[in-house]
Amino acid sequence: MSDLKEVCAAVDEQTALDSLERFGDKWDAKYPKISKSWQEHWANLSTYFKYPIEVRTLIYTTNTVEGFNRQLRKVTKSKAVFPTDDSLLKMIYLAMMDITKKWTGRRKDWGTIHSQLEVFFEGRI
Known part of the structure; x- marks a missing residue:
């Protein structure tokens, strides 16, 4: 790899x-x-x-998405059957709220990345 x-x-x-x-x-x-x-x-x-190197690192860095999905799977995997679709949605919603509470950090180079994205995707950001 x-x-x-x-x-x-x-x-x-x-x-x-x-x-x-x-x-x-x-x-x-x-x-x-x-x-x-x-x-x-x-x-x-x-x-x-x-794209500039800063934007490229943002593109290939998927750890946040993968971690989020892993945590959702962990919550839903522990319960074999959900009585209703609503109960599953509620559990996912509550898990999502807990997961996103931990998202306090920012990328150190976000200002540069954001500026470059605005140039490349003018009018879409």
């Missing part, structure tokens, strides 16, 4: 392609479909490199 992360963390598109080639050289014998899939979909994946 660390070799594939080099592709995402590359400074520009050419460096990313070089990293992808190195990844393929190292891992194609064991996992041939990974680099092949990345190369086939490079036209879509490479749009990622038109």
Whole structure:
């Protein structure tokens, strides 16, 4: 995974392609479909490199979303059956309220990211 992360963390598109080639050289014998899939979909994946590095880190950082989903699964998994759909919705709502209470931190570079997003997505933010 660390070799594939080099592709995402590359400074520009050419460096990313070089990293992808190195990844393929190292891992194609064991996992041939990974680099092949990345190369086939490079036209879509490479749009990622038109954004500044701060915005790119925001794009590939999904830990908050994954953590939120994990906590919701934890709450719903402990109860095998819900008597009604409303009871499930209420439990998810209450869990969501508890989860979001812990969201006190901010990204240290949010001001820069927000400014850049306003430039790239003018009129939509």
